[in-house]
Amino acid sequence: MADQAQFVGLDVGGTTMKAAVVADDGRPLSKPVVMDTNPERGQDEGLATMCETIRRAVAAAGITLADVTAIGVATPGLGDIRKGLIIDPPNLKPWKNVPVRDHIARAFGKPTAYQNDANAAAYGEFWVGAGRGAKSMVLFTLGTGVGGGIIIDHKIIEGEHSHGGELGHLRIAMPDVGRQCGCGARGCLEAYASATNVVRRAREDMAWWRGPASRLRDYYTATDEDFTAKVIFDLAAAGDELALKVVDDTAYYLALGACAATATVDPEMIVFGGGMVAAGEWFRSKIEGYVKRFGLPYPTKSVKIAFASLGSDAGFIGTAGCARLLAHSK
Amino acid sequence: MADQAQFVGLDVGGTTMKAAVVADDGRPLSKPVVMDTNPERGQDEGLATMCETIRRAVAAAGITLADVTAIGVATPGLGDIRKGLIIDPPNLKPWKNVPVRDHIARAFGKPTAYQNDANAAAYGEFWVGAGRGAKSMVLFTLGTGVGGGIIIDHKIIEGEHSHGGELGHLRIAMPDVGRQCGCGARGCLEAYASATNVVRRAREDMAWWRGPASRLRDYYTATDEDFTAKVIFDLAAAGDELALKVVDDTAYYLALGACAATATVDPEMIVFGGGMVAAGEWFRSKIEGYVKRFGLPYPTKSVKIAFASLGSDAGFIGTAGCARLLAHSK
Numbered sequence: 001m002a003d004q005a006q007f008v009g010l011d012v013g014g015t016t017m018k019a020a021v022v023a024d025d026g027r028p029l030s031k032p033v034v035m036d037t038n039p040e041r042g043q044d045e046g047l048a049t050m051c052e053t054i055r056r057a058v059a060a061a062g063i064t065l066a067d068v069t070a071i072g073v074a075t076p077g078l079g080d081i082r083k084g085l086i087i088d089p090p091n092l093k094p095w096k097n098v099p100v101r102d103h104i105a106r107a108f109g110k111p112t113a114y115q116n117d118a119n120a121a122a123y124g125e126f127w128v129g130a131g132r133g134a135k136s137m138v139l140f141t142l143g144t145g146v147g148g149g150i151i152i153d154h155k156i157i158e159g160e161h162s163h164g165g166e167l168g169h170l171r172i173a174m175p176d177v178g179r180q181c182g183c184g185a186r187g188c189l190e191a192y193a194s195a196t197n198v199v200r201r202a203r204e205d206m207a208w209w210r211g212p213a214s215r216l217r218d219y220y221t222a223t224d225e226d227f228t229a230k231v232i233f234d235l236a237a238a239g240d241e242l243a244l245k246v247v248d249d250t251a252y253y254l255a256l257g258a259c260a261a262t263a264t265v266d267p268e269m270i271v272f273g274g275g276m277v278a279a280g281e282w283f284r285s286k287i288e289g290y291v292k293r294f295g296l297p298y299p300t301k302s303v304k305i306a307f308a309s310l311g312s313d314a315g316f317i318g319t320a321g322c323a324r325l326l327a328h329s330k
Numbered sequence: 331m332a333d334q335a336q337f338v339g340l341d342v343g344g345t346t347m348k349a350a351v352v353a354d355d356g357r358p359l360s361k362p363v364v365m366d367t368n369p370e371r372g373q374d375e376g377l378a379t380m381c382e383t384i385r386r387a388v389a390a391a392g393i394t395l396a397d398v399t400a401i402g403v404a405t406p407g408l409g410d411i412r413k414g415l416i417i418d419p420p421n422l423k424p425w426k427n428v429p430v431r432d433h434i435a436r437a438f439g440k441p442t443a444y445q446n447d448a449n450a451a452a453y454g455e456f457w458v459g460a461g462r463g464a465k466s467m468v469l470f471t472l473g474t475g476v477g478g479g480i481i482i483d484h485k486i487i488e489g490e491h492s493h494g495g496e497l498g499h500l501r502i503a504m505p506d507v508g509r510q511c512g513c514g515a516r517g518c519l520e521a522y523a524s525a526t527n528v529v530r531r532a533r534e535d536m537a538w539w540r541g542p543a544s545r546l547r548d549y550y551t552a553t554d555e556d557f558t559a560k561v562i563f564d565l566a567a568a569g570d571e572l573a574l575k576v577v578d579d580t581a582y583y584l585a586l587g588a589c590a591a592t593a594t595v596d597p598e599m600i601v602f603g604g605g606m607v608a609a610g611e612w613f614r615s616k617i618e619g620y621v622k623r624f625g626l627p628y629p630t631k632s633v634k635i636a637f638a639s640l641g642s643d644a645g646f647i648g649t650a651g652c653a654r655l656l657a658h659s660k
Contacts, residue, residue: 078628136490150594152487159596160466161629169626170593171586174503185624256501263500264480264594266489294515296499298408299491 005069005327006061008054009320010104011117012037012046012075014091018312019053021061021068022320026128029061032316043086043095050100051107070111072323073104074120074315081162084114111330113322117315119156119165122149124318125271129310136267139308140167140257142274145182146190150265154325157265168194172256192253195229195275202232202246214242233279247279248286255290258305262291266299273308280307335399335657336391338384339650340434341447342367342376342405344421348642349383351391351398352650356458359391362646373416373425380430381437400441402653403434404450404645411492414444441660443652447645449486449495452479454648455601459640466597469638470497470587472604475512476520480595484655487595498524502586522583525559525605532562532576544572563609577609578616585620588635592621596629603638610637 006029010019018032033056035049050073058065078087084101086092101114115123122139131137131151141147148167150157157164168190169183178187179197191197202216215235219227235243258270272287288305295303310317336359340349348362363386365379380403388395408417414431416422431444445453452469461467461481471477478497480487487494498520499513508517509527521527532546545565549557565573588600602617618635625633640647 157482157595159592159629160598161596161632163592163596163626163629164594166593166596166626166629170590171624172501172504174586175624177507183626185626256504260500260590261594262489262493263496264494264591265487266491266493266496268490294501294505296493296496296513296515299489299493299496302491 005324006063006067007320007323007327008057008068008071009316009318009323010050010054010057010071010073011120011315011319012050012073013117014039014076017050017053018316019057020316020320021057021063022317024324026317026321028313028317029063030057031060032313033057033060037092039092039095043098046092046095047098047100047103050104054104054108065108068108068110070113070323070327071104071108072113072115072120072319072321072326073100074115074117074319074322075100076117077162079114079116079162081114081116081158084112111323111326113319113326115156115319115322116149116158116162118147119149119158120318120322121273121314122151122165122318123156123321124310124314125273125308126151126154127321128317129314130271130306130308131269134268134304136265137269137271138165138167138261138265138267139271139273140254142193142195142272142276144194144196146194150261150267152265152267167257167261170257170260172253189253189257193250193257198229198232198246198250198276199224199227201249202243205242205246209242211241215240216242229276230278233276233283237279237282247283250276251283251286252290255287255294258287258291259295259300262295262299262303267303269304269306271306271308273314277307335654336393336397337650337653337657338387338398338401339646339648339653340380340384340387340401340403341450341645341649342380342403343447344369344406347380347383348646349387350646350650351387351393352647354654356647356651358643358647359393360387361390362643363387363390367422369422369425373428376422376425377428377430377433380434384434384438395438398438398440400443400653400657401434401438402443402445402450402649402651402656403430404445404447404649404652405430406447407492409444409446409492411444411446411488414442441653441656443656445486445649445652446479446488446492448477449479449488450648450652451603451644452481452495452648453486453651454640454644455603455638456481456484457651458647459644460601460636460638461599464598464634466595467599467601468495468497468591468595468597469601469603470584472523472525472602472606474524474526476524480591480597482595482597486652497587497591500587500590502583519583519587523580523587528559528562528576528580528606529554529557531579532573535572535576539572541571545570546572559606560608563606563613567609567612577613580606581613581616582620585617585624588617588621589625589630592625592629592633597633599634599636601636601638603644607637
């Protein structure tokens with residue numbers, strides 16, 4: 001046995017899965033091992049790949065399984081966190097009712113924690129990332145969709161139906177006037193602030209824009225592969241006024257989500273992660289400005305608005321952190 | 331000492347304060363003692379009245395102070411829950427920075443818990459009211475304003491800045507189109523669903539209503555004392571179509587608040603308390619219908635929507651419950 005407890009964190013996504021061994025202080029012992037998920041090959045092969053990814057991560061860390069205290073695994077929703085069950089996530093079709101936690105626990109004979117991937121990433125940022133040292137933190141993850149996680153005193157708010165921290169589906173506009181969300185409802189934060197919807201809004205804004213000529217118009221007929229949220233943020237940073245408007249609106253919508261987090265759990269920190277945070281401080285301070293303008297004055301005077309610091313490592317680090325919480329609770 | 335632990339719960343409001351001794355199983359040992367708060371007489375007199383109310387409650391229970399294990403006190407916001415401090419609540423003007431917890435602890439030589447009044451009421455309903463047996467519960471209290479509290483596993487979500495569960499200020503419409511709230515912002519749930527705003531909306535709806543003649547018009551020039559939310563709910567129950575529309579809209583707005591509770595903490599139960607719940611099952615089922623229609627499908631399929639069961643006793647019972655939590659944590 002190693003002197004210090006060590007944990008494997010496995011973060012399963014729809015395209016790839018990543019795992020690494022993480023020390024008791026949150027430091028990964030190697031770069032993560034990455035393998036293709038290939039969900040279309042079925043869940044039995046998926047479980048086998050998970051076990052193989054874990055084995056390779058242990059080897060990459062230069063340790064043996066005997067040195068591992070506990071294992072954590074995280075998957076995208078829909079899952080049943082208490083039961084350790086993948087139910088039927090759209091990103092892992094056609095998997096259904098996969099008892100992932102118990103399978104891995106049996107395969108390795110180790111205590112195994114299961115968590116939703118966005119919750120795990122939030123816990124990673126809370127434990128050793130942007131939220132290190134905070135008592136409570138809410139994370140919004142900005143990608144193709146908008147996800148989230150809520151941590152209070154090292155406890156993940158999992159929810160009674162494993163839907164705690166589904167912050168992309170906080171509604172920021174009434175259903176009768178709100179934008180259509182992929183979930184079927186209208187007015188969800190995700191329908192405004194996901195990378196996909198930032199681009200959609202830019203396309204819409206072009207139609208009525210009468211301000212200075214915008215380089216965004218060059219992308220009017222571009223495919224979604226060429227016309228990304230990054231293009232918009234880069235043009236905004238270069239001073240393009242239409243692009244600035246789209247980014248400014250994005251900050252406003254995200255701030256409305258942050259205000260809802262404050263009115264419910266009133267965290268010490270609100271952290272934003274994902275591709276858009278590459279834009280940096282000018283974008284963060286726009287969000288902060290809107291939070292202070294539209295949030296409850298007393299808590300938003302003090303709440304810290306920050307960007308995530310672990311990048312795409314937050315998932316496996318946080319998942320290892322969940323394994324650590326499990327080991328410490330025993 | 332009595333065989334069973336016993337707790338005093340003191341619920342301080344802007345007009346009156348109430349206290350009673352509550353047994354370890356949540357049963358009050360007497361009707362609550364009620365005294366006038368008279369905040370305008372200053373905080374020293376206020377603290378003296380609190381102590382006197384506690385003494386009378388102990389006497390009313392037929393026990394002595396020696397039989398009391400711990401004391402709980404709750405006040406309306408703004409307070410600092412961790413520090414046990416009343417900061418400057420609009421309902422307790424001109425009180426400022428009152429160290430209420432330490433004052434009572436010293437006066438009686440008992441462990442003393444301090445809590446926000448809506449949080450305490452939520453804990454009361456969770457402990458022995460509508461939420462008894464649930465793992466997690468969110469309470470919306472409907473009165474002159476809209477308040478709330480969030481309980482997860484017997485823990486009150488107090489928030490880092492004592493603003494956890496400020497559910498009246500969950501925003502249900504964007505600031506540019508939302509109704510004006512008393513807090514200064516626009517679009518808050520309270521600006522739609524407080525008793526005051528239910529009446530305001532009824533007055534506004536009269537202006538454009540072209541449906542069947544409504545008895546609400548009799549109240550067009552009535553004062554707010556005569557034209558109450560109760561009048562509207564009673565007329566709706568009697569089949570008045572305009573009144574029904576106002577009530578139906580209220581259920582819709584409350585459901586949007588409930589959806590936000592689900593997307594953040596995903597509780598097992600969402601409970602509504604306050605005057606309007608006297609309307610009964612038909613109003614509850616309207617709210618439930620909108621929650622299922624506009625909320626995330628998976629959690630709202632199972633979330634229980636209920637009305638509070640302790641009435642105005644929830645405050646002092648829950649406050650005594652906070653004293654009990656404090657005693658059990660020692």
